[in-house]
Amino acid sequence: MNMASVFNQPLRVASASERHLEIENRPILQSAILAGVMLLFVAGGIGAIVDGAIGTGLIALGLMAIFYRYALPQVVRLTQLRLDRSNGTIHLRVRGLHDRAEERLALTDLARAEVQTRYGQSGGRAEPQVVLVLRDGTGLRRLPLDIYRADPEDALRIAGAINAWLGVSEQESET
Secondary structure, three states: OOHHHHHOEOEEEEEEOOOEEEEEEOOHHHHHHHHHHHHHHHHHHHHHHHOOOHHHHHHHHHHHHHHHHHHHHHHOEEEEEEEEOOOOEEEEEEEEOOOEEEEEEEHHHEEEEEEEEEEOOOOOOEEEEEEEEEEEOOEEEEEEOOOOOEOHHHHHHHHHHHHHHHOOOHHHHHO
16 A cells, blocks of 8 residues: 555445445545644644744644645545436435535436546646536536545446446447
8 A cells, every 4th residue: 555545535336236326435544644634733733832832833723724624625525426226316415524515317317437537727647537427408418426536446446337237338338
């Protein structure tokens, strides 16, 4: 295990049957690491204030606040996808520290799942992203699953599991 693999978030099939397929992403390890880093900032800040270095302590506490506001919400996100044949629905739920989003779609609109490459804002690191390809009135649209730093092998495995559950062959998913 290297440092990059620690921050890749595991995608997993939570449950699967003929009637439903549930996929989730629970970033437990990453959340624990970030909580530990935040505790270090708090302990360092309070320790510095107690020792009389008020400015240093406030800087450490300020860095922790910035970290909490901007870094933590990017990583700590629970993503759940449930495909349900009995109800004919797709239920995508994303819960973060400061927000929640849910989307329900018709299962008949789902053509396939694919993995596409997403680039950072500066065009730097390429990241794989699982995308649901949906049929709408005008053609196809892509609905990305909101996952921070998915492992490439996990993304391919999950897209394959969705396509297998849908009964979509590899030739159909490439067109």
